[in-house]
Amino acid sequence: MKYAEFKAVCPYEIGDKIKVIQEEREEIHTITDIVCMHYLKTGAVQFLFELDNSGKLVSIAPTEEACKQ
Numbered sequence: 019m020k021y022a023e024f025k026a027v028c029p030y031e032i033g034d035k036i037k038v039i040q041e042e043r044e045e046i047h048t049i050t051d052i053v054c055m056h057y058l059k060t061g062a063v064q065f066l067f068e069l070d071n072s073g074k075l076v077s078i079a080p081t082e083e084a085c086k087q
Contacts, residue, residue, distance in 0.1 A: 024056045026063040036069075036078065 030036070030049055038045045051068035053075055066075040 020058060022056060022058050024061070024063055026054060026056075026065075028052055028054065028065050030065075030067065030078070 030052070032049055032052060034049045036047055036049065038047055047069040049067050049069060050071045053066040053068075055064045055066065056062075057064070064077070067078050068075055
């Protein structure tokens with residue numbers, strides 16, 4: 019097995035509220051879980067988020083405001 023180490027900072031925390039805009043509708047969701055995936059081959063790190071205890075993981079594009087924190 020290959021040893022891997024990485025350092026990543028997520029722009030969001032569990033409990034953060036996010037606004038989702040779809041087809042002229044705005045919905046507010048709460049982040050209830052965060053998954054961090056580290057790709058050994060490329061070294062890339064990706065965050066996936068569970069919203070409102072749905073059991074589904076989604077990708078969120080961070081806003082500039084979230085990246086400044």
